Amino acid sequence: MSQSCAPSLRERQKAETWRALHHAAVASVLERGLERSTIESITDRAGVSQRTFFNYFPSKEDAVLGLRAPVLDPALLEGFSFAQDVLGQVSRLLLAVAGSSHEGVDQVRRRELTRQYPHLIHRLIERMNEAENLVRGALAGLLADNPEWAAGMGESGVDDVARVTVMTAAIPLRFTVASGTYSPAAGLAPEDLGPALALFHSVQRKLL
Template sequence: MTTSLRERRKVETWHAIHDAAAELALDDDTTQVTVEAIASEAGISQRTFFNYFPTKEDAILGVRAPTVPELPEDFLDGDGLIHRTTELLLTVTRSTYSEGDEDRRSRLLDKFPHLLWQRREMMLEGEDLVSSVLADAMAAHPDWSDGLTGHSVESVARMLTTAAGVPLRYLIVTQGTTGRRLQPDSVAGALDLYQDLYRKLS
């Protein structure tokens, strides 16, 4: 699909603001980095800044509202639903960041640990979005539309989302991952451990 000139310019402006904010923060301190300074460095107005980022912290980290891809029709069918949901969560989390910015984001989070709260809030927003999308899909699915043993579709979708997020949280804790990309092998290994443990406890 061809991207329009307007969309390309929006992307370029987003990156220009993020680049300016991130570099100012790395050169100085987040308390000294103002929206006015970021806008000036990026060559935009403060009003334009707020069209792209709600806070300077969002601009420094380069985060945006999460988006969720359209689910395949058979997403809820068959084995491996936890795995598919974990991958969906990972995709949604990655949608909040720009690609190829992992090293700088890692340096920012190492220098300013309080920005981890910003990252955490974005992850929670992504989980809410996934849970909502799953609930809608379940409500339209003959095998899921009645919920489970007296629990509503919304509750089931929330539990599935929470369970699918466990392997990702495990990796963040054990690998000390801040801004770096989780590797597919690591995600697969954490999923295997999670499912083995669940079977052992069941």
């Protein structure tokens, strides 16, 4: 990594504080249970103030799951083309944006926690919805610059076309996660979506 790309001291300290809070939240839940784990118990364990906690997480549930607000790096849109496999491009874009909300988190432990406390899944769904909204907004912008792709779709505007495209592109991702070959420890790589995308295209041709 070049010196210009290396994280600053402030960025490293923020990352360390984030990890300390996340690990403290998980340790607290494993020791005391989710209901008895409080933000105070988490911050005491991490050695930071409750005010600091809310600079990193909006709730103890997000701290336990290790969730961040998803982000869409503009670099991910470079090279996007409506001339080839739009579904695959949007599926992989959605995977990248959704993954930004839990980068570096122990997926096996997180799955174990959601099994033990099923209502935590609702927070995961909310973060996934946020990721989908980010991708939808970006795709709507790309469509606005390429109106010919959405031509012939009736009165639907670019927002509607983007919304249905993103919803459709999420199907191969969810199918892959639900498959028996998915490993939470390994996570998903863009190439892992290949079989699901191929199957989707085959089914789509039959349906149409």
